[in-house]
Amino acid sequence: MVVHLALTELRLLFRKKLTLASVLLVPAVLCVTAWLQLRDLPASEWPVQLGFTYVMLLTLSVFLVATTVFTARRQSLVLKRLRTSELSDNGVFAGIAGPILVVGLAQSVIYFGVSMAVGAPVPSQVAVVLVGLVLGLPSALLAGIVTAAFSRSVEVTQVTAIPVLLVAMAGMFMLRSPDDMVATIGSALPLAGPGELIAEGWAGSVPIVSLVATIGWLLVMGFVAHRFFKWEPRQ
Amino acid sequence: MNVIEVSGLTYRYGQFVAVAGVDFTVRQGEIFALLGTNGAGKTTTLEVVEGFRKPAGGRVRVFGLDPAADRAALSARTGVMSQQTGLIGELTVAETLALWAGLTSRKDSVPSLLSTVELTHRADVPVEKLSGGERRRLDFALAIWGRPPLVILDEPTTGLDPESRQHLWQTVEHLRDAGTSVLLTTHYLEEAQALADQVAIMHAGKVQVAGTLSEVLSEQPARITAKVPDVDLPKLLGDVSLVDGQLTVHTRDMQTDLYELLRWADRNAIRLRDLNASQASLQEIFLAIGKA
Numbered sequence: 001m002v003v004h005l006a007l008t009e010l011r012l013l014f015r016k017k018l019t020l021a022s023v024l025l026v027p028a029v030l031c032v033t034a035w036l037q038l039r040d041l042p043a044s045e046w047p048v049q050l051g052f053t054y055v056m057l058l059t060l061s062v063f064l065v066a067t068t069v070f071t072a073r074r075q076s077l078v079l080k081r082l083r084t085s086e087l088s089d090n091g092v093f094a095g096i097a098g099p100i101l102v103v104g105l106a107q108s109v110i111y112f113g114v115s116m117a118v119g120a121p122v123p124s125q126v127a128v129v130l131v132g133l134v135l136g137l138p139s140a141l142l143a144g145i146v147t148a149a150f151s152r153s154v155e156v157t158q159v160t161a162i163p164v165l166l167v168a169m170a171g172m173f174m175l176r177s178p179d180d181m182v183a184t185i186g187s188a189l190p191l192a193g194p195g196e197l198i199a200e201g202w203a204g205s206v207p208i209v210s211l212v213a214t215i216g217w218l219l220v221m222g223f224v225a226h227r228f229f230k231w232e233p234r235q
Numbered sequence: 236m237n238v239i240e241v242s243g244l245t246y247r248y249g250q251f252v253a254v255a256g257v258d259f260t261v262r263q264g265e266i267f268a269l270l271g272t273n274g275a276g277k278t279t280t281l282e283v284v285e286g287f288r289k290p291a292g293g294r295v296r297v298f299g300l301d302p303a304a305d306r307a308a309l310s311a312r313t314g315v316m317s318q319q320t321g322l323i324g325e326l327t328v329a330e331t332l333a334l335w336a337g338l339t340s341r342k343d344s345v346p347s348l349l350s351t352v353e354l355t356h357r358a359d360v361p362v363e364k365l366s367g368g369e370r371r372r373l374d375f376a377l378a379i380w381g382r383p384p385l386v387i388l389d390e391p392t393t394g395l396d397p398e399s400r401q402h403l404w405q406t407v408e409h410l411r412d413a414g415t416s417v418l419l420t421t422h423y424l425e426e427a428q429a430l431a432d433q434v435a436i437m438h439a440g441k442v443q444v445a446g447t448l449s450e451v452l453s454e455q456p457a458r459i460t461a462k463v464p465d466v467d468l469p470k471l472l473g474d475v476s477l478v479d480g481q482l483t484v485h486t487r488d489m490q491t492d493l494y495e496l497l498r499w500a501d502r503n504a505i506r507l508r509d510l511n512a513s514q515a516s517l518q519e520i521f522l523a524i525g526k527a
Binding site for chain 1: 285287307310311313314315317319320321322323324325326330334335337338339340374377
């Protein structure tokens with residue numbers, strides 16, 4: 001039943017023009033950019049670039065799509081209707097979230113593949129990169145669900161999504177700061193951690209602060225989503 | 236066999252008591268209509284029965300199970316239609332039914348159900364392009380998908396044209412005749428009066444009157460009216476009044492008073508013009524409860 005809902009949602013992802021643009025255009029632009037501007041990049045500078053782009057993918061594709069889809073489905077009472085089916089509450093979540101995660105994973109893998117094809121080195125710590133992928137995608141998804149929990153309508157998400165976008169981008173810039181304190185704070189910010197895991201995994205080290213912070217944010221966002229996400233539109 | 240048993244049900248939204256000690260029972264193969272003023276607590280009661288709200292007090296059992304704790308088990312045996320439709324606008328009518336087919340273990344046929352709700356010609360139209368009435372009919376089709384043994388309908392005919400309403404009620408009657416239990420709310424009292432086997436009227440979170448239709452109707456006195464000349468009023472069991480030549484008798488024993496009235500008219504050679512004798516209507520009871 002979950003797969004049935006997920007396949008329907010996947011089809012719908014490609015049916016709405018705005019979502020389709022987000023799903024296809026963003027990674028396409030990133031891949032073209034990598035080919036046009038980054039192919040002559042020195043091997044040592046690729047990890048940072050890949051980490052940064054991964055955070056962009058997480059925010060623009062997974063986070064924003066999750067925010068929009070969950071808010072829209074709740075606003076139009078679809079979530080409430082789905083709960084009257086034989087799916088469990090977790091099944092409804094999984095059926096809607098699954099396609100978003102799958103598309104996000106596919107986008108990331110395609111981007112990393114294209115990047116390596118145009119000159120990026122092979123990741124030094126594949127396990128760390130995989131951890132970055134495995135933790136990053138659900139982090140962005142949960143951030144989207146949490147944002148949807150506090151968004152009354154799809155229109156409002158244009159405002160409510162801004163804090164997460166700003167924090168994620170700020171984190172990625174702070175990570176590159178020469179000031180250790182600023183860089184550490186940056187690595188602890190939501191969604192910046194997975195980017196740092198990708199970057200450092202590619203470079204060959206294990207960013208403990210980013211790893212712990214990412215797991216911590218996953219738990220926090222999971223709790224907030226469970227506590228505050230309502231099945232019916234916010235009044 | 237009791238399909239739904241509700242006793243002492245209480246539900247609160249914060250400090251506000253929305254449902255205050257409601258009792259009713261729905262048996263297998265009967266249509267139970269929950270009526271009431273806006274804000275009476277009908278929808279909250281249905282949502283508790285559906286397992287989406289946990290009651291603050293009382294006991295609710297559906298097929299012998301606690302709906303809040305056993306919603307997964309009950310959802311396979313229950314079809315639900317909420318007050319507002321919750322359909323995915325981008326899906327077509329046929330895709331919506333196909334989606335539902337994958338979300339329930341009950342089996343049914345998409346073409347047959349489309350025919351039942353008269354949407355065959357709209358099968359390939361996206362839901363967002365349907366009229367309000369068509370969406371309600373599609374929502375109804377989801378609720379009766381696979382002919383579940385219990386169907387819960389919250390104001391199912393709101394927004395439907397008279398023909399569609401009649402068709403939907405016929406379908407509900409067929410379901411009942413096939414053994415399905417139906418718990419519903421409606422604002423159309425004449426429909427409840429025509430179809431429901433059991434009726435409960437809620438007001439301010441409480442069931443004010445409940446029972447079979449005749450039991451509920453007997454809560455209010457029957458009425459006998461006729462036009463008569465200005466004469467001495469007959470002595471009857473009920474209250475008799477004469478205003479501008481209009482005789483009105485409110486009585487709880489219509490047969491006796493009607494017989495006595497006819498005898499009185501015969502004895503006095505009075506012609507009772509426009510003679511009418513009727514039970515109280517559900518609407519009169521509803522209004523009386525609202526006023527009280």
